[in-house]
Amino acid sequence: MSKFNKATLLIFGLLINMLSCKNVSHKRDSINKTLNSDIALEFITAFYSFNKNSLQSVLTDADDSRSDILYYQKWAECGNYKVVKQNDFIIKNDSLVLCPITVKDDLMGALEIDFNVTDTFHLTIINEKIKSIETSSNDPEIFYEAKDWIKQNKPELTENACEGTLTPCECVKATVKGFIEFRAINTVKF
Known part of the structure; x- marks a missing residue:
């Protein structure tokens, strides 16, 4: 075999090797994305089933987030969160x-505004386990104004009701009541 043929064969072999590694890596990334989407x-x-046990089972490795997310689940249940649209996961x-x-909820209803809030859960998934969850929302400015009001x-409406981590139902119901009172004295159309 000539030097030219050996070099060509070597280059061809390296090229096939590189391409196959890339395909394996791409497949692994694709599988990882699919698994993470399934986990999400x-x-x-589980969250919107409003079944605490179901949610706890997917939060077994989310030590730092578990109590906040369980609290938020109960808040959402008692605030009558209804899923309007499950947007594509990112x-x-x-x-x-x-x-x-x-979601559509009692909080926006109490403010008498035609607005459905989008809550975004930021899931960190490592080795097929949810490790942490953060949340964000697009609550309108009036939501924060009402909370400040x-x-x-x-303050007596929410001080006791929203104290600690054991009272999400009482807290959201007190907040809704406060929003209704805020709305009653703020008759400007939102």
């Missing part, structure tokens, strides 16, 4: 999945 869907399904990278969920004018 399992979380969202795969940010190999461990971060954003899950935007648009309660603190300044009716």
Whole structure:
């Protein structure tokens, strides 16, 4: 075999090797994204089932987030969150999945505004386990104004009800009541 043929064969072999490694890596990334999407869907399904045990089972490795997410689940249940739209999940990278969920709830109803909030769950998934969850929302400015109004004018409504981590139902119901009172004195159309 000539030097030219050996070199060509070597280059051809290296090229095939590089391409096959890339395909394996691409397949692994694709599988990881699919698994993470499935895990995210399992979380969202458990959260909006309003079944604490179901949610706890998907949060077994989310030590730092578990209590906040369980509290938020109960808050959402007692605030009558109804899923209006489950938006497409956003795969940010190999461990971060954003899950935007648009809901109708009693809080916006109390403010008498025609607005459905999109809550986004930021799931960190490592080795097929949810390790942490953060949340964000697109609550309108009036939501924050109403919360501030309660603190300044009716703190007794939420001080006891929203104290600690054991009272999410009482807290959301007190907040809704405060929002209704805020709305009654703020008759400007929002």
